[in-house]
Amino acid sequence: MSSRERILGRVRRALADVRDDDTPYEQAVRRDYLSEHGERSVEETVELLAENLADYRAIVHRCADEELPDVLGRLLAARGARTVLVPPGLPERWLEAVDATRVPDRAASTPHELDRVDSVVTGCAVAIAETGTIVLDGSPDQGRRRITLVPDHHICVVRVPAQVVSSVPQAMPRLDPARPLTWISGPSATSDIELDRVEGVHGPRTLEVVLVSGDEVAPLA
Amino acid sequence: MSGTFVGMPAFPAAAHEAVRNPTLRGNLRHATHTIRGKREKAVAEVSDWAQLREAGRRIKDHTLRHLDRYLVQLEESVTAAGGTVHWAVDADEANRIVADLVRQTGESEVVKVKSMATQEIGLNEALEAEGIRAYETDLAELIVQLGKDRPSHILVPAIHRNRGEIRDIFAREMGEWGRPAPEGLTDTPAELAEAARLHLREKFLRAKIGVSGANFMVAETGTLVVVESEGNGRMCLTLPETLISVVGIEKIVPTWRDLEVFLQTLPRSSTAERMNPYTSMWTGTTDEDGPQNFHLVLIDNGRTDTLSDEVGRQALRCIRCSACLNVCPVYERAGGHAYGSVYPGPIGAILSPQLRGTASEIDASLPYASSLCGACYEVCPVAIDIPEVLVHLRERVVQGGEVTRGGNKVLLKPAKGHAAERAAMRAARWAFAHPGALRTGQRLASRTRRFHPRTLPGPGKAWSGSRDLPPVPAEPFRDWWQRTRGGKDASE
Amino acid sequence: MRVALFLTCVNDTLYPDTGRAVVNLLTRLGVEVDFPMAQTCCGQAHYNTGYRREAEPLARHFSDVFGEYEAIVTPSGSCGAMVRELYPRMGSRARAEGRGNTLATALASVVPKTYELTEFLVDVLGVTDVGAYYPHRVTYHPTCHGLRGLGLGERPRRLLQAVKGLELVELPGADECCGFGGTFALKNSDVSAAMGADKVRNAESTGAEVLCAADNSCLMHIGGTMTRLRTGMRPVHIAEILASTEEEPAL
Numbered sequence: 001m002s003s004r005e006r007i008l009g010r011v012r013r014a015l016a017d018v019r020d021d022d023t024p025y026e027q028a029v030r031r032d033y034l035s036e037h038g039e040r041s042v043e044e045t046v047e048l049l050a051e052n053l054a055d056y057r058a059i060v061h062r063c064a065d066e067e068l069p070d071v072l073g074r075l076l077a078a079r080g081a082r083t084v085l086v087p088p089g090l091p092e093r094w095l096e097a098v099d100a101t102r103v104p105d106r107a108a109s110t111p112h113e114l115d116r117v118d119s120v121v122t123g124c125a126v127a128i129a130e131t132g133t134i135v136l137d138g139s140p141d142q143g144r145r146r147i148t149l150v151p152d153h154h155i156c157v158v159r160v161p162a163q164v165v166s167s168v169p170q171a172m173p174r175l176d177p178a179r180p181l182t183w184i185s186g187p188s189a190t191s192d193i194e195l196d197r198v199e200g201v202h203g204p205r206t207l208e209v210v211l212v213s214g215d216e217v218a219p220l221a
Numbered sequence: 222m223s224g225t226f227v228g229m230p231a232f233p234a235a236a237h238e239a240v241r242n243p244t245l246r247g248n249l250r251h252a253t254h255t256i257r258g259k260r261e262k263a264v265a266e267v268s269d270w271a272q273l274r275e276a277g278r279r280i281k282d283h284t285l286r287h288l289d290r291y292l293v294q295l296e297e298s299v300t301a302a303g304g305t306v307h308w309a310v311d312a313d314e315a316n317r318i319v320a321d322l323v324r325q326t327g328e329s330e331v332v333k334v335k336s337m338a339t340q341e342i343g344l345n346e347a348l349e350a351e352g353i354r355a356y357e358t359d360l361a362e363l364i365v366q367l368g369k370d371r372p373s374h375i376l377v378p379a380i381h382r383n384r385g386e387i388r389d390i391f392a393r394e395m396g397e398w399g400r401p402a403p404e405g406l407t408d409t410p411a412e413l414a415e416a417a418r419l420h421l422r423e424k425f426l427r428a429k430i431g432v433s434g435a436n437f438m439v440a441e442t443g444t445l446v447v448v449e450s451e452g453n454g455r456m457c458l459t460l461p462e463t464l465i466s467v468v469g470i471e472k473i474v475p476t477w478r479d480l481e482v483f484l485q486t487l488p489r490s491s492t493a494e495r496m497n498p499y500t501s502m503w504t505g506t507t508d509e510d511g512p513q514n515f516h517l518v519l520i521d522n523g524r525t526d527t528l529s530d531e532v533g534r535q536a537l538r539c540i541r542c543s544a545c546l547n548v549c550p551v552y553e554r555a556g557g558h559a560y561g562s563v564y565p566g567p568i569g570a571i572l573s574p575q576l577r578g579t580a581s582e583i584d585a586s587l588p589y590a591s592s593l594c595g596a597c598y599e600v601c602p603v604a605i606d607i608p609e610v611l612v613h614l615r616e617r618v619v620q621g622g623e624v625t626r627g628g629n630k631v632l633l634k635p636a637k638g639h640a641a642e643r644a645a646m647r648a649a650r651w652a653f654a655h656p657g658a659l660r661t662g663q664r665l666a667s668r669t670r671r672f673h674p675r676t677l678p679g680p681g682k683a684w685s686g687s688r689d690l691p692p693v694p695a696e697p698f699r700d701w702w703q704r705t706r707g708g709k710d711a712s713e
Numbered sequence: 714m715r716v717a718l719f720l721t722c723v724n725d726t727l728y729p730d731t732g733r734a735v736v737n738l739l740t741r742l743g744v745e746v747d748f749p750m751a752q753t754c755c756g757q758a759h760y761n762t763g764y765r766r767e768a769e770p771l772a773r774h775f776s777d778v779f780g781e782y783e784a785i786v787t788p789s790g791s792c793g794a795m796v797r798e799l800y801p802r803m804g805s806r807a808r809a810e811g812r813g814n815t816l817a818t819a820l821a822s823v824v825p826k827t828y829e830l831t832e833f834l835v836d837v838l839g840v841t842d843v844g845a846y847y848p849h850r851v852t853y854h855p856t857c858h859g860l861r862g863l864g865l866g867e868r869p870r871r872l873l874q875a876v877k878g879l880e881l882v883e884l885p886g887a888d889e890c891c892g893f894g895g896t897f898a899l900k901n902s903d904v905s906a907a908m909g910a911d912k913v914r915n916a917e918s919t920g921a922e923v924l925c926a927a928d929n930s931c932l933m934h935i936g937g938t939m940t941r942l943r944t945g946m947r948p949v950h951i952a953e954i955l956a957s958t959e960e961e962p963a964l
Binding site: 008014028033111149179181188189193203 | 251252266268273302361413418421425427451476479482492525
C-alpha cells in the first residue's frame with residue numbers, strides 16, 4: 001500500500017464517528033463577519049490606506065496622474081539610484097523624467113545581478129486600506145516576484161481609487177490565485193528580538209508608495 | 222495525599238530549573254507582556270472578531286471532517302498547476318523524501334523558511350546525516366541554529382534570548398557559518414537585524430533549493446500560503462530553482478475565499494499586526510518566475526491519530542499563531558524548553574501528547590502543565606478549547622482507554638505512578654458520597670487542629686514548600702448550621 | 714425566595730466564616746436560605762485531574778441534593794463553573810461513549826439554576842448596594858473560572874464599589890491566574906508558587922490591606938503565599954466583606 005493510500009485510509013477510519021455528517025460546505029461555514037469595517041467614502045478609504053501604509057513605515061506620496069513622472073524622477077534622484085529595475089509592462093511615460101539606467105526584468109538575470117540594482121518601480125494589482133497592504137500579482141507592470149525583493153528600494157504606484165478596496169474580503173475576488181501573489185504591508189520587519197518590531201531585514205528596507213489619482217487606466221478587469 | 226501527586230517529574234522538573242533562572246524569567250516576562258498588550262489592541266480594532274473566530278473554527282472543522290476529500294482535491298490542483306505531491310506517513314519518510322529530492326539536484330545545501338513541520342520531523346538533522354547543510358533564515362531560527370540551541374516559542378523561537386545574548390551569539394558564531402558579524406556589533410535590535418541581513422544575503426543569492434512549510438493550502442486552487450515578516454520567506458520561495466514545501470495534512474482550507482478569514486485573524490493573533498509585512502501565495506509553478514520545480518510533501522506524523530480522538534481533534538484547527546503561549550502564565554514562567562517539544566505552551570501541551578502519544582514521561586506530564594485558567598482558549602483565533610483537551614488527556618493518562626497510534630486502535634493502560642493518586646481520588650469520592658463520613662473527617666480535623674502544623678513534611682512540601690497551610694477552624698460550617706439553624710442532617 | 718446554599722466542601726471544612734457570611738448576607742436581603750446537609754462536593758477536583766468517571770457519582774449526588782430548589786447559590790466561581798460548564802459536558806461525553814442520556818438528564822435540572830454568589834446578587838436579586846460597611850483599602854482578584862468560565866465581568870467590582878467605607882484599588886495584572894489550579898498547585902508546585910508570588914507582589918504594590926476574591930481555593934493559595942512572604946496583607950472572601958455592616962462589622 002502506498003503512503004498516500006495509507007494516510008487516506010487512516011483519515012477515513014479516524015472520522016468513523018462523524019461519517020454521517022455531510023453538511024455542505026456553504027452551510028457548514030457561516031460567514032457573518034463583516035465585508036468591511038466601518039462605512040467610508042471613497043476618499044476616506046484612500047486616506048485610510050495612506051494612514052495604514054505610513055503606520056507600518058511605508059513612505060506615502062500622493063500626486064495627480066500628470067505629476068507622476070516628475071514624482072518618480074524626484075524620488076529616484078533623492079535616493080541617488082543609478083540603476084532602476086523596470087517590469088516589461090510599466091507605462092513608458094512613468095519613467096520619462098528618470099535619469100537612472102533602466103534595467104529590464106529578464107528571466108536570465110541572476111540574483112547577484114539583481115542585488116546590484118538600486119531601485120525598482122512597479123504598479124500593483126490591488127491595495128487594501130484597512131490593513132495598509134499592496135498586492136502584486138506578477139502582471140506586466142509588476143514583473144517577476146524577485147525584482148521587488150532583492151533591490152533595497154521599492155517604489156510602488158497605486159492608482160486611486162480604482163485599485164483600492166477597503167478590506168481583505170473585498171480584495172479576494174479581485175485576485176487570481178493562479179498567479180503568484182505577494183502581499184506587502186510596509187517594508188520588511190522582524191519582531192524576533194524581544195518581540196519588539198524592527199523595520200528592515202531581507203526585503204526592501206525602503207518602501208515608497210505613490211498614490212496616483214485621476215489616472216487614465218480603467219479599473220481592473 | 223501521596224507522593225504520586227508530585228510523581229511526574231518531566232515537565233515539573235524542567236520547570237523547576239526555569240523558574241529559578243532570573244534571566245530567562247526576565248526575558249520571557251518582558252517579551253510576552255509586550256506582545257499581550259499589542260494583541261489586545263490589534264484584535265479590538267476589528268468589531269467582528271467573534272464572527273471571524275467562529276468562521277475560522279467552522280472552516281477548519283468542516284475541512285477536518287472531510288479531510289480525505291480535500292486532500293485528494295489539493296493533490297489534483299497542485300499537480301495540475303505543475304507541482305509534484307508526495308505523501309509521508311511519518312517523520313522518517315518525510316525526511317527521506319526531502320533528502321532524495323535534494324540529492325537528485327546534486328546540491329548539498331538548502332535555505333529554509335521557518336517551518337514548524339520541518340522542526341517537528343527533525344529535517345535539519347536528517348539532512349545533516351546525508352551530508353546536506355540546511356541554513357535557517359528566519360532571524361530567530363538563525364539565533365537558535367547559531368547558538369546550538371533549541372526553539373522555545375512557535376513564532377519567536379529565540380524568545381528566551383535577550384538582545385545582549387543574541388549579540389554574543391552572532392559575534393561568536395557567524396564566522397563559522399559564513400560571513401562573520403561586523404566588527405563592534407552592538408546589541409541594538411536594528412544592528413542585529415542588519416548583521417543577519419548581511420550574513421544571510423550570500424546564502425539567498427546562491428541558493429538552488431528552498432525548503433518551506435506553509436500556513437495554508439487551498440484545496441480548490443492548489444495555492445500555498447506563507448505568512449512572514451522579514452522577507453527571508455520570499456527569498457527562499459522565489460530565488461531558488463527548486464522549492465520543497467513540507468506541510469501537515471491539517472493545513473488545508475477548502476476555498477480561496479477562506480483565506481480572507483485567516484489573513485485577518487492570524488497576523489493580529491501572532492505578531493499583533495493588522496497585516497504581516499509579507500505574504501506569499503503560489504500555485505504550482507509559474508513560467509520564468511520563481512522555482513521551476515515545486516514539490517509538496519504532505520505529512521501525517523500523528524495527525525490522523527489525533528483526528529480519531531473526538532475531543533482532541535480540535536487541536537488540529539491550530540494555525541500556529543502562538544497567542545496562547547503569549548498569554549499563558551505557565552509558559553511565561555516555565556519557558557518553552559520545559560515542554561520538551563517544538564510545540565511549547567498550551568497548544569504544545571495538547572498537541573505533543575497527541576502527535577507522539579502519552580507513553581513517555583514528558584508527554585504524560587504535559588496535560589498537567591496548566592492551571593486551567595482558560596486564558597489560552599480566550600485568545601485562540603480558531604477557538605480551540607485547550608483546557609477541555611487538557612482535562613481529556615489527563616483522563617487518558619490516568620484512566621487509559623482506547624486510542625489510535627500509528628493508525629491502529631490500541632488499548633492504553635493507565636499510566637504508572639498514579640496508583641496512590643487514583644486511590645486517593647476513589648477514597649474522596651466515597652467520602653463525598655457519604656456525608657456522614659465526610660462529617661466525621663471534618664470533626665476529627667477540627668478536634669485535632671491545635672496539632673496541625675502550617676507546613677508539611679515529605680510529599681506535602683509540594684504545597685507547604687512555598688505556602689502556609691490554612692488553619693483548620695474550630696468547627697465545620699455544617700456543625701454551626703445544625704447548632705444554630707436546626708438543620709436536619711440527612712445522613713444521621 | 715428560598716434558595717439552597719451550596720457552600721462547597723472546601724468552604725464547609727476550612728472556611729466556615731464564608732458560609733456564615735453568605736447566610737447572613739442573603740438573610741439580610743430577605744432570602745430564605747437552606748443548607749442541605751447531604752451536600753458534599755461537586756466533583757471538580759476529580760474531573761479536572763482526569764477522574765471524570767469518579768466525578769460522575771458526585772455530580773449525580775449534587776443533582777439529587779439540590780434538584781428541588783428554586784435556586785442554588787455558591788460562593789465559589791470554580792465550583793459554580795463546574796456545575797454550569799462541565800456538568801453538561803459530562804452528560805454529553807457519557808452520551809458519546811454510548812452510555813445513553815441518563816446522566817445528561819439527571820444533571821440538566823441543576824445547571825441553569827446554579828449561581829455564583831455575585832451573579833445571584835446582581836442578576837437575580839438585582840442589587841449592587843447590599844448595605845455593607847467595610848472601612849478598608851481593598852484590591853480585587855477576579856479568579857479565572859469566575860472571570861473566563863462564568864463571565865462574572867464587573868459584577869463583583871460593582872458590589873465592592875457600593876460598600877460604604879471601602880476603597881477599591883485596581884490590581885495590576887488582575888486577570889492573570891494566581892497559580893492555584895487545584896492539583897496543579899501540587900503537581901507543578903514550582904510554577905504555581907512563582908505565579909502566586911507574582912500575584913502577591915502585584916497585590917502588595919497596590920498598598921491595599923485586603924485582597925478580595927470570590928473563591929476561597931484561590932485565596933487559600935494566595936493567603937498561604939502572603940504569610941510565607943510576610944506581606945501583612947489579608948485574603949478575604951467577598952461574601953465576608955458584603956456581609957459586614959456597621960452594626961456587625963467583619964473582623
